[in-house]
Amino acid sequence: MATPPTTPAPEPRPPPPVPALFRVALAPLQAFFRLEASSGILLALCALAALVWANSPWAATYTAVFDAPLSVALAGAEGHFTFREFINDGLMTVFFFLVGMEIKRELSSGELRTFSRAVLPLIAALGGMIVPALVYLAFNAGTPAQGGWAIPMATDIAFAIGCLTLVKQRVGHGLVVFLTALAIFDDIGGILVIALFYGTGLHAVWLLAAAGVVLVLVGFNLFSVRWGVAYALAGAALWYCMHHGGIHATLSGVVLGLCIPSRPTRRGMDVLQELQSYLNTCVSEPEDETRRGAQILHIEEALEDIEPPLNRFEHLWHRWVAFGIVPLFALANSGISLAGMGREELLSPLTLGVFFGLFVGKQVGIFVFTWVAVKLGVSSPPGNASVGQLHGVSVVAGIGFTVALFVAGLAFPTQPVLLTEAKLGILLGSLLSGVVGYVLLRFVTKPSRAVASPE
Incomplete structure (x- = not known):
């Protein structure tokens, strides 16, 4: 008896096609997120939205949303905080986690892996931190606002790189790399300043506990632990210990990022x-x-064994931070009420100190320190840049937004008037730096000669 032929298993149905209407609607959004400057643009839009919202007829809802009380209870312990504090002290830890991983990547395999590559952006970053702080203190030394001297020291890498992207035909890749490395050193300097000067009083027992957690994380790194949950649990424990130890808890994200393995576990x-x-x-x-x-x-x-955990985690969190956490931070912290604000606030020493620190201090510090280093033969010009291009990039580096707002919140946590003046200086100084930097670079030709002494 012949065996009847077996009926082949039916092929799985292909997924239904996406309706044309949805494709048309999603195309601009997809194109936007593929744009190199998209994170900086989104950040600017959120800052503008916060400013408009805080000065609209619905301004009360802005305060109500971000000052809304929240609480969490775990194992008998209960914490109370506002939605803004959750963003600034909680979600921004993830931002600093990404910063820590970017620092480690640049130090291990990027532009900062050798002294010769790192020395020029390091010198430029020192100028971009020292001079703005001195400019700020020239306005505010001996006043209640003196503690905000670190506010104009930071460069916002998302905004700055986004600005260079708009003129990428006029700016060589070497200058983009130079600005990125400079911003990384800025981040390192900002992290050290926050740790040393903006704590709440040190507590030895909790700091010892934090050191123990760091040793565990170092062990994870040495043994190339790849399990993300292990790092998340250790990171949460480190955040809690640093919070009670007197060091700002968000810096636990930096430590965690530096402890992520940067090498693959197998050849x-x-x-x-x-x-x-x-x-x-x-x-x-x-x-x-x-x-x-x-x-x-x-x-x-x-295949995951080939990819280093650092690359995998950085890829996983980059979009969440760039398109979620940082814009939300800008929305929560850029809402300055201009009601009743006049010449006195605009010309206050604090506002002027931050404004001139970012717009003047940054460009002078970075340009002069870099130009002197090149003239002394310490390093060659970045990307064979001309004087005009180097000056334009130095001006763009005065866009100090995210970390500057963060430091302002640490400097004046219980002084809303000073905090508002600081935010005003940050917004005005960053805006002018971006606009002037763009205009300067837009009319500068492509790099063709070394930095020469200005005529």
Whole structure:
């Protein structure tokens, strides 16, 4: 008796096509997020939205939303905070986590991995931190606002790189790399300043506990632990210990980022040879949907061994930070009420100190320190830049937004009038730096000669 032919399993149905209307609606959004300057643009829009919201007929809702009380209870302990504090002290830890990973990547395999590559942006960053602080103190030394001297020291890398992207045909890649490395050193300087000068009084027992957690994280790094949950739990413990130890808890994110392994756990050739043997065995196995899914999962897990955890975590969190946390931070902290604000506030020493620190101090410090270093033969010009291009990039570096607002909140946590004046100086100084820097670079030709002494 002949065996009846078996009916082949039906092929899985392809997913239904996306309606044309949705494709048309999503296309501009997808194009925006592929744009290099998109995170900086979104950040600017959120800052503008906060400013408009805080000065609209619905200004009370702005305060109500971000000052809304929240609480969390865990194991008998209860914490109370506002929505703004949750953003500034909680979500911004993830921002600093990404900063820590970026610093480690640049130090291990990027532009800061050798002294010769790192020396010029380091010198420029020192000028971009020292001079703005001195300019600020020239206006505010001996006043109640003196403690905000670190506010104009920071460069906002998202805004600054976004500004250079708008003139990328006029600016060489070397200058973009120079500004990025400079901003990384700015971040390191800002982190040290926050840790040393903006704590709340040190508590030895909690700091010892924090040191113990750091040792655990160092062990994770040495043994190339890849499990994200392990780092999340250790990071949460470190945040709690640093919060009670008197060091600003968001810096736990930096420490956590520096402890993420930057090397793959296995050699790429070993993994590829193993996969080749595995694929040879798969050819002889019967094919079905369940088996195919298991094979794909095995291949994905094997390929993850080639990718360093640092790259994987950075890729995972970059968009959440750039398009979620930082814009939300800008929305929560840029809402300055201009009601009743007049010449006195605009010309207050604090506002002027921050404004001139960012717009004048930054460009003078970075340009002069870099120009002198080049003239002394310490390093060659970044990207063979001309004097005009170097000056334009120095002006753009005066866009100090995210970290500047963060430091302002630490400097004047219980002084709303001073905090408002500081925010006003940050917004005006960053805006003018961006506009003037763009105009300067827009009319400068492509790099063609070394930095020369100005005529």
